[in-house]
Amino acid sequence: MQNVLIIEDDPKIAEHLQSYIVKYGYNAIIVANFDDVMDEFHNQKPDLVLLDINLPSFDGYYWCRQIRKESICPVIFISARVGEMDQVMALENGGDDFITKPFHPEIVMAKIRSQLRRAYGEYASHAQERILETEGLKLFPERLELTFRDKTVPLSKKEADIIESLLERYPRVAGREDLLEKLWDEQTYVDENTLNVNIARVRKKFEAVGLPGSVETVRGAGYRLIVNW
Structure with missing residues (x-):
């Protein structure tokens, strides 16, 4: 229980x-x-x-x-x-x-x-640790850590989920509705500003590992990971 x-x-x-x-x-x-x-x-x-x-x-x-x-x-x-x-x-x-x-x-x-x-839930943990990687950027979803070169920052669960979506969709756009569906089951009860707040936090985490400007806002669609390092 x-x-x-x-x-x-x-x-x-x-x-x-x-x-x-x-x-x-x-x-x-x-x-x-x-x-x-x-x-x-x-x-x-x-x-x-x-x-x-x-x-x-x-x-x-x-x-x-x-x-x-x-x-x-x-x-x-x-x-x-x-x-x-x-x-x-x-x-x-x-x-x-x-x-x-x-x-x-x-x-x-x-x-x-x-x-x-x-x-x-049944999809929350895995027998083998997952690592998502693009051009040296590594996300450890189970550890809730983002790493680039010699820098590592801790993540909240929602920050990790957003970055995971950006990496999985790269170089395509991760739609706002797709992100909301991934992060919250009950979209009706989510303030529309909540996603914006979490995206701002994700941007700060990219800056902390030395990758400013890595999350692009695609007006009317969603967000996209920019790999320019």
Whole structure:
């Protein structure tokens, strides 16, 4: 049975989420100690985290960064904040998805199932490590690493998925709809700015390995990898 860790300081909301998650056959644990969320994380070893932004002591962005230092388990933010920058901050700090309050429990469950399938489903792992390579650029999807020559940068799961699509489609265009379908099962619930944010993050990762300008925007179509090194 897969474990879902609920980091939410409103007891009624936390219990509401827990009841639905358990109803659908998962184990759900509510964090009680907000002074050391990572202690609970280590003890419970969750397969997925539901994380509020407004929390005692430290906010959800902080705790997501701490989780990302040692785990790539899916993190879904759930917050009453509805501003575009709040969603951007959630993604920039390592989140995989964002749900606004008030929420419909069925949407929460759909997103939980989607993230768990992508992280642990039958296609998530392989007996032999995959390496995608083009002109010396190497992507390690299972390690979540991008390497070029002597430089290596860590990737989020979504960044790795985008780069994988760009490499697989090269020199063709990776369409926006194709990327959305690969990254999110429930396209209806994805803010259109979310893909733009992730593409911006991917561009920064290419810059970090010494390859600026490697992702071209093809207006009205999508994105294309530019190999000019």
